[in-house]
Amino acid sequence: METLTGLILIFISAALINNFVLHYFVGICPFLGVSRRVDTAFGMGCAVTFVISISTMLNWMFTSFILRPGAPLPAWVWRTAGGNPQTQLDLSVLSYIIYIFVIASSVQFVEMYVRKFSPPLYKSFGVFLPLITTNCAILFASLEVLKHMQDPANLWSLPQALTLALGGGIGFTLAISLMAGIREELDLCDVPRPLRGAGIALIVAGIMAMAFMGFTGVEKGVETALTSLLR
Amino acid sequence: MDKEGPTALERFINGVLPENPIYRQLLGMCPTLAVTNAMKPAVTMAAATAFVLICSNIMVSLIRRLLKPHLRILVFTLTIATFVTIADRFLAAYVYDMSKQLGPYVPLIIVNCLIISRAEICASKQGLAVATADGIGMSLGFGLGLASIATVRELLGSGTWFGIHVLPAGWPNWGIMALPPGAFVTLGLLLAVVEWGTRRRAATGIWRTVRMLWSWRHSPASSSSS
Amino acid sequence: MSLALVALALAASVLAILAVAMGYVLGWANRKFHVAVDPHVELLQAALPGANCGGCGYIGCSEYAAALAEGNTTVGLCAPGGGSCAQKLADILGVEVQESCPYRAVVHCSAHTHQRLQRAGYEGERTCVSANLVAGVQGCTYGCLGLGDCARACQYAAARIVDGLSTIDYDRCVGCGACSRTCPRNIITLVPFKAERMMVVACSNQDTAADVRAVCEVGCIGCKACVRVAPELISMDGALPAINYDHYNPEEAEALESVLEKCPRKRYLFVGKPTPEDLAAVEHEELPEAVTADFKTTVDDTEWRG
Numbered sequence: 001m002e003t004l005t006g007l008i009l010i011f012i013s014a015a016l017i018n019n020f021v022l023h024y025f026v027g028i029c030p031f032l033g034v035s036r037r038v039d040t041a042f043g044m045g046c047a048v049t050f051v052i053s054i055s056t057m058l059n060w061m062f063t064s065f066i067l068r069p070g071a072p073l074p075a076w077v078w079r080t081a082g083g084n085p086q087t088q089l090d091l092s093v094l095s096y097i098i099y100i101f102v103i104a105s106s107v108q109f110v111e112m113y114v115r116k117f118s119p120p121l122y123k124s125f126g127v128f129l130p131l132i133t134t135n136c137a138i139l140f141a142s143l144e145v146l147k148h149m150q151d152p153a154n155l156w157s158l159p160q161a162l163t164l165a166l167g168g169g170i171g172f173t174l175a176i177s178l179m180a181g182i183r184e185e186l187d188l189c190d191v192p193r194p195l196r197g198a199g200i201a202l203i204v205a206g207i208m209a210m211a212f213m214g215f216t217g218v219e220k221g222v223e224t225a226l227t228s229l230l231r
Numbered sequence: 232m233d234k235e236g237p238t239a240l241e242r243f244i245n246g247v248l249p250e251n252p253i254y255r256q257l258l259g260m261c262p263t264l265a266v267t268n269a270m271k272p273a274v275t276m277a278a279a280t281a282f283v284l285i286c287s288n289i290m291v292s293l294i295r296r297l298l299k300p301h302l303r304i305l306v307f308t309l310t311i312a313t314f315v316t317i318a319d320r321f322l323a324a325y326v327y328d329m330s331k332q333l334g335p336y337v338p339l340i341i342v343n344c345l346i347i348s349r350a351e352i353c354a355s356k357q358g359l360a361v362a363t364a365d366g367i368g369m370s371l372g373f374g375l376g377l378a379s380i381a382t383v384r385e386l387l388g389s390g391t392w393f394g395i396h397v398l399p400a401g402w403p404n405w406g407i408m409a410l411p412p413g414a415f416v417t418l419g420l421l422l423a424v425v426e427w428g429t430r431r432r433a434a435t436g437i438w439r440t441v442r443m444l445w446s447w448r449h450s451p452a453s454s455s456s457s
Numbered sequence: 458m459s460l461a462l463v464a465l466a467l468a469a470s471v472l473a474i475l476a477v478a479m480g481y482v483l484g485w486a487n488r489k490f491h492v493a494v495d496p497h498v499e500l501l502q503a504a505l506p507g508a509n510c511g512g513c514g515y516i517g518c519s520e521y522a523a524a525l526a527e528g529n530t531t532v533g534l535c536a537p538g539g540g541s542c543a544q545k546l547a548d549i550l551g552v553e554v555q556e557s558c559p560y561r562a563v564v565h566c567s568a569h570t571h572q573r574l575q576r577a578g579y580e581g582e583r584t585c586v587s588a589n590l591v592a593g594v595q596g597c598t599y600g601c602l603g604l605g606d607c608a609r610a611c612q613y614a615a616a617r618i619v620d621g622l623s624t625i626d627y628d629r630c631v632g633c634g635a636c637s638r639t640c641p642r643n644i645i646t647l648v649p650f651k652a653e654r655m656m657v658v659a660c661s662n663q664d665t666a667a668d669v670r671a672v673c674e675v676g677c678i679g680c681k682a683c684v685r686v687a688p689e690l691i692s693m694d695g696a697l698p699a700i701n702y703d704h705y706n707p708e709e710a711e712a713l714e715s716v717l718e719k720c721p722r723k724r725y726l727f728v729g730k731p732t733p734e735d736l737a738a739v740e741h742e743e744l745p746e747a748v749t750a751d752f753k754t755t756v757d758d759t760e761w762r763g
Contacts, residue, residue: 023411028260029344066471074467081463089460093320094468096338097312098475104305105479109486116490133304134342136261143335194427195419198257202419210412 005226007163009219014167017218020137021175022209027137031176032201034128041180045173047128049166051110052138055103056165059142060149060158062102067095068149099142107133137172141165178208236357239364241445246368249438252345253376254425259345263377264414265336270393273381274374275329279322279337281370283314284346285363290314291354292362298355307350308341315341345373383417384408497526497549504545506537525550537613537631560632560647562616562625563728566601567659570621572674573597589641596672599661601644607636627730652707654729656717658698665696677724686719687712 020026027048034044066073074089083089111129115122132138144164148156182204191200237245252258262280266272290310298306319337322330330337340346349369354362385391388408390398407413429438501522513534515521524530525546532546540559547553574596581587585606588594594602603621610616615629616636623636623645637645644661660677662669669676679696690705690712691698717725 025261025264025411025414026339028264029258032257032260073471074464077467078460078463083460083463087460089464089467091464091468091471093316094471096316096319096341097309097472100308100312100341101305101475101479104308105483108483112486112490115492133308134344134347136339136342139339139342140335143338147335192423194423194430199419199423199426202415202422206412206415206419209410209415210407213410213412 003159005223005230007159008226009223010160010163011167012222013219014164015171015174016212017215019171019175019212020140020168021172022205022212024140026140027135027172030128030131030135031172031179031205032198034131035176035179035201036183038177038180038184041176042173043124044128045169045176048132048135048137048172049169051103051107051129051132052141052169052172053162053165054110055106055138056141056145056161057158058102058106059099060145060156060161062098063095063142063146063149064155067092067098067146068152068155070152095146099139103138103142104133137168141168144168175208175212179205182208236353236361239361242353242361242365243368244441246365246370247372247375249441251372251376251425252369253373253380254422256345256348258348259343259373260418261339262336262343263380264411264418266333267377267381267384267414267417268388268409269385269391270378270381272329272332273377275322275326276333276336277370277374277377279318280340280343280346280373281366282318283311283340284349284370284373285366286314287311287346287350288354288362288366289359291350292357292359295355303351303355304347307347307355311346311350312341345369380414380417380421383421384413388413495526498522500549501525501546504538504542504549505535506542537633558649558651560634561627561630561650561655561729562632562634562636562645563648563655563657564601564607564623564625565644565646565658565661566599566622567724567726568597568600568622568673568675569619570603573600573621574672585639586641597662597669597676599642599644599663600673600676602642606639606641607645610635610639625728627728649702650729651702651705652729654727654732655705655707656700656713656725656727658700658724659726659728660722660724661697663695663697675722675724677722680721682719682721683716683725687716691716 014020018024021028021031030044030048035041063071065071069090069092070088071091074091078087078089079085107129114129141164145156145161148154148160179201183201186200186204195203246252250256253260253263259280262276266276287307287310291307294306315338318340319330322333322337349365353365357365382392385408386398387405389404390396390400390402405413408417498519502519505518505522513521513530515524521530521534525532532550532552533543535542535546538546576593576595579588579591579594581591583604585602585604588602588604601621601623603618603623605618605623607616607623608618612633612635613629613631615626615631617624617626623640625636632647634647637643637647642661648655648657658677660675662673662676663679665679669678677697679693681693681698683691683698684693689701691700693699717723717727
């Protein structure tokens with residue numbers, strides 16, 4: 001039951017309290033670029049959620065077995081090579097390279113798969129998939145997972161990593177859809193010329209960020225409620 | 232292939248103001264908003280980005296004839312990832328506190344749209360000198376953009392600049408400036424100021440003169456008349 | 458063995474294995490998930506003008522190319538491309554081109570500002586769509602407002618406002634229909650141009666006699682004189698005549714001329730490209746020079762060297 005509470009807390013934290021776009025500033029480029037209409041924005045959000053889940057899962061596997069300090073594979077290689085058991089072989093310097101490689105390859109693979117097996121799905125969000133490779137949000141999720149895999153005594157499991165990824169993706173979808181709705185209304189307003197386009201979008205994002213700041217501290221209340229509920 | 236396209240000097244000047252990465256191209260927004268709550272992290276991030284941009288431009292320009300079209304984005308990304316790893320380890324070794332403060336935003340330089348776009352637009356098509364000048368120009372422009380936003384946020388948010396108190400002690404620190412909403416609103420308003428400024432006649436006049444000189448250099452008839 | 462050496466070897470081998478594995482997986486996926494794309498689509502797309510005007514009824518040139526490749530549509534729908542484009546498309550697909558005539562936009566109003574009754578001054582947003590919602594902008598509630606929505610919608614600079622009236626430049630009109638869709642009063646229609654100059658009804662006012670004369674100096678009063686002269690060509694749609702362009706034959710010059718003469722308000726006009734007589738009439742006039750900024754001459758060849 002503690003794990004379920006933990007998972008729900010991770011999800012709420014990633015989606016609302018520490019929203020990827022409005023708190024951590026990742027994924028701003030598509031947030032400003034693709035948020036003009038609600039249907040395209042929602043499609044982009046779904047694509048991001050999909051890719052972020054898959055790539056975080058793959059990256060968790062690589063981190064868990066190869067990249068974290070004290071990982072099994074380097075330890076085994078060091079032992080076999082007859083190395084000093086006091087020192088540790090640490091391959092974490094390869095993290096960024098492997099993460100981005102895995103992300104780019106998985107996006108490519110997903111695009112090919114979706115194009116072949118689900119043309120309607122491809123029509124709705126396939127065009128965003130190449131853009132997502134350079135989306136900060138995907139890499140950021142993997143980096144957050146890496147952050148929680150540094151202490152060998154307290155490692156994150158696969159469900160936790162996946163929940164973070166899903167929460168982040170859904171939070172991104174929420175933020176971008178809200179922004180698209182607001183921008184559709186802004187099209188009909190008399191915006192001063194210097195502010196048109198990115199200027200007013202950023203100011204609106206600032207106000208949205210202020211609104212989402214209202215979620216700070218919610219995790220304490222949720223934790224208490226969940227523990228008493230699930231007891 | 233090197234004779235076509237802008238020269239090194241043009242690329243350099245281009246990167247600083249006319250095609251400033253933050254204010255005119257709107258690329259690299261993620262670190263811009265995240266690290267500009269004070270000048271020190273902003274300058275560190277600008278230096279790290281400059282290192283990565285210049286090195287990756289040089290590297291891509293050196294291997295540009297070997298690139299296959301459908302694999303080139305992957306090659307750019309891996310090159311940039313290598314240089315970012317170097318920069319990240321360097322920062323962690325020599326300025327550990329700052330590295331901790333910058334956190335995940337240094338590795339996020341890998342997916343900074345600015346660097347990939349410069350590799351795609353300039354380094355993969357032009358020679359070493361031009362690519363280097365482009366990298367230096369864009370880095371300067373990026374640094375200028377970061378510094379401008381960080382100045383506003385730090386001054387209003389805590390009355391300091393580079394940690395030195397410049398505003399009188401009675402200044403009520405605008406806490407919001409250090410938080411995400413302050414970042415968004417500051418960038419939005421500064422963007423509006425730059426848009427407004429570049430549309431005024433003085434700026435248009437200066438820009439027209441620059442373009443006139445530019446076109447003089449490239450038009451075939453200019454050599455006979457001037 | 459030293460740590461550094463083992464680390465280097467392990468790192469290199471991990472990266473190499475990863476690269477090779479991913480290469481194999483992606484290569485396999487590329488073959489297994491291959492989507493057969495009709496090669497015709499690319500050729501068709503290249504043959505189309507690429508203006509994405511929507512005149513063919515599809516959302517963009519790529520949509521039209523896709524529909525053509527599937528055999529769902531005819532080749533003659535591209536108005537900006539015209540006959541040559543239709544022929545190219547037909548050659549690529551290996552079909553015949555059916556003869557069709559080009560459609561061009563026609564404005565069914567010919568009253569300039571001084572010929573209309575103006576009412577209270579309009580201080581609102583200077584678009585026809587907004588002015589159309591407000592009562593009392595001008596006397597005639599059917600005709601052209603002259604605020605330029607059609608001019609702004611036209612991508613080919615064919616529609617212009619001249620003296621408060623929308624005018625089409627037939628050298629530039631490609632028949633995409635953008636102006637026709639934009640006009641809030643629906644007075645612009647697409648007419649098949651069977652000849653260089655076509656006769657059209659240049660009024661949209663559906664009131665009769667005194668009501669029309671009160672609001673416009675040149676509007677159609679609904680006297681039906683034209684219908685009596687050419688009943689098979691013209692029919693009355695309420696109080697407004699309509700030409701049936703299926704029966705319109707440009708060769709029957711006398712029938713058309715008689716309609717022109719019979720109309721007491723002279724509301725039948727020939728519109729289209731200028732005739733040789735029109736061009737001869739203005740030959741002696743000088744065309745105004747278009748002023749463009751030419752930076753080389755602003756300082757260089759003048760006497761003033763400041």
